[in-house]
Amino acid sequence: MSKQKIAVQVAGGCCAPISEAALDAEGAAEGAAVFKALADPIRLRLMSMIASADGESCVCDLTPPFDVSGPTISHHLRVLREAGLVDCERRGTWVYYWPVRERLQWISALLATPASASA
């Protein structure tokens, strides 16, 4: 496998995949911040509910599956939004969330590793 050291600017974030080139300190800080947002089981589950929904997800549907308070869910959703993974809009009583697919594609591509390189 050729190992081209290319510093590609990927849509949604920085840096070439880690299997192609080592991250510099700046790229590592950006990536680590997004992984930190996903490093909590409730947040990762919320992210998966929003990413797998057909269309937008109402916070009124995202809260009931969890044994935590509404404000706790809102806090977790804010962390996902600050990491650029979801966006939202308030309409009337409720806030509606949708995934930022470009950001998910970026963070997925950052970890992608060629199947052919598998041991």
Added chain:
Amino acid sequence: MSKQKIAVQVAGGCCAPISEAALDAEGAAEGAAVFKALADPIRLRLMSMIASADGESCVCDLTPPFDVSGPTISHHLRVLREAGLVDCERRGTWVYYWPVRERLQWISALLATPASASA
């Protein structure tokens, strides 16, 4: 896009991609534990150095780029190993690390989202 709710067991870890199906509590715990290992800038940089290397990486080469002590680097490498992302072998004075590509493929696939679904 069809949204098949399939609970695929992916090599290297659990669960279908989050864009296909919401994670259950168990899958979210497994994924979040791996993201936690990647949620530190030094660990993510170490992971990228190991993943992009041709062959194994000696801990003697992984330590100098960082402004932290050898034991701190060893701690971070242990966290990556406990998350299943790297493996290692001691030979003589040094420990040598390599990426577990199956695990990286799994965590990358977990976040994969179809380009066609991009807004």
